[in-house]
Amino acid sequence: MSCGENLVGWIVGESSPARSLVIFSHDSKSNLSAGMYLVTETPKGCVLGILESLVSGSRLLPNSVTDPNSVNSVISAINQNEMLGETYLKGNVMWLSYLDALKNGSIDSPKVPPFPGTIVYSAKKEDLENIFSPNEKGWIKIGKLSTIDVDYKININKLQRHLAILAVTGGGKSNTVCILSRNIIKELDGTVVLFDMHGEYGDLGLGDKANIRKPIINPAKLSFEEIKDLSRLPENAINQERILRRAWLKTMDEYKKGQISAADFMEKLYENAKEEKGDANKREVDGALNKLEDIKSMYDEVIDPNAPLELKEIIEPGKLTIFDLSELDEIGADAIVSHFLRRLLQERKLWKRTKSGNATGYPVPAFTVIEEAHILIPNKRNTLTSYWASRIAREGRKFGVGLILVSQRPKNVNPDVLSQTNNKIILKIVEPQDIEYVQDASEELSQDLADLLPGLNPGEAIIIGSMAKLPALVKIELCNSKKSGGDIDIVSEWSNINKSNESIDEDLKSVF
Ligand SMILES: Nc1ncnc2c1ncn2[C@@H]1O[C@H](COP(=O)(O)OP(=O)(O)OP(=O)(O)O)[C@@H](O)[C@H]1O
Ligand SMILES: [Mg+2]
Known part of the structure; x- marks a missing residue:
């Protein structure tokens, strides 16, 4: 035979x-x-x-x-x-x-x-x-082999070795995120956190299994690094940093002792900074206070004392949580994303440690999806998200926290984090430098396969890594309930304005 x-x-x-x-x-x-x-x-x-x-x-x-x-x-x-x-x-x-x-x-x-x-x-x-379509637990379908009508499934257990979804703009990244997140929730009751930079994701057809959340953080849960980030404190402002740090430590201590509530936290932080005389001169205290005022004027809606304190009330287990970051600038987005990456990792560690007794921490493994990774986890700059993403890239596997990076500029993503993503879904990429960079970060991508990348259609991807049985060319399924993401029909929108102007003219004529 x-x-x-x-x-x-x-x-x-x-x-x-x-x-x-x-x-x-x-x-x-x-x-x-x-x-x-x-x-x-x-x-x-x-x-x-x-x-x-x-x-x-x-x-x-x-x-x-x-x-x-x-x-x-x-x-x-x-x-x-x-x-x-x-x-x-x-x-x-x-x-x-x-x-x-x-x-x-x-x-x-x-x-x-x-x-x-x-x-x-x-x-x-x-x-x-x-x-490619084994009937095994934990394998979910995300598309079909490009060259033959065979369902293509991936092993979700291996996603904890992290994943990068890379393509030119319009290549089909968000559609891939949509199909992946939806199926993880629907078929496996998994937990996924999606940081949506452009507010483009709806509930993905998941109904009450999806929560679209405003990006808010309880002030009592902010780390000092996050306050520093939001205040845009320059690296060399050492004295101001010390004033803020001491004030924050004092305020946190008061909060933990129950002397102040979360609602008073930022006010008290300001008061404590004002009292920070010590070695600091008035000019530096004023500088630190200005920074705190800047935080209040720019991120008043983000720092919300009514935000739940418990992580599992914000990122509900067994659901898709989408943080709509479209209203935030890069610094605000960096603070939000890094805040939840940090807490997920820390609380998963806590859960693992305390599991046998009275368990605290975050109770289930979770995947985190970071869109625009070249902005939040950039190549040549330090960001808080970069720090926590690389911690998760290295340690997340032991605690069940997976990282899914999405980017249209692979060469601008921090190479330490990108190369830790064992799995890759690579859709159309045209720029030779981007292709080279992706090849450097992925052992399995041969030159011949890489040569196919510029010619791929939207939604067509080369998939490699341990979540896949073998390297494959796959047509990702179309995920219908994504809110938007395709190009806007500019011409129709213009002609609609003309039409509505005409109808206003008609209405006016009928009045006069
Ligand atoms: N698997 C697919 N099958 C058919 N069409 C697709 C597929 N994936 C994407 N497309 C088409 O391409 C368009 C853009 O897809 P998508 O929004 O996922 O791209 P993107 O890579 O996220 O782009 P951006 O960088 O702008 O965010 C979709 O609106 C859809 O029309
Ligand atoms: Mg997109």
């Missing part, structure tokens, strides 16, 4: 256990596309591989042709099929695993290369279904 479905070609040239060059048969030419799965025999059994690239050529039309007239006669001969043999289609295949191992749910990379002349087949649909 053959390894695969239909004969498509033969191995030519020199092969390694990982790669072969294949020349395709004329009959199969119209059925081939990059990203499809092929199989062949090796002395140790059938192996499955992915077709990474395709090139066509003709011996009669080499790169060196200079006479256009000669081309014409060759083309008409080729068109009449007389010289079909002169045109060829070749491709590189990356061999991924022995088929038998895959059928048993494991991966075993080939150790012996296939021999030249060995037949190459298209993979059987039922084998691909076994591999």
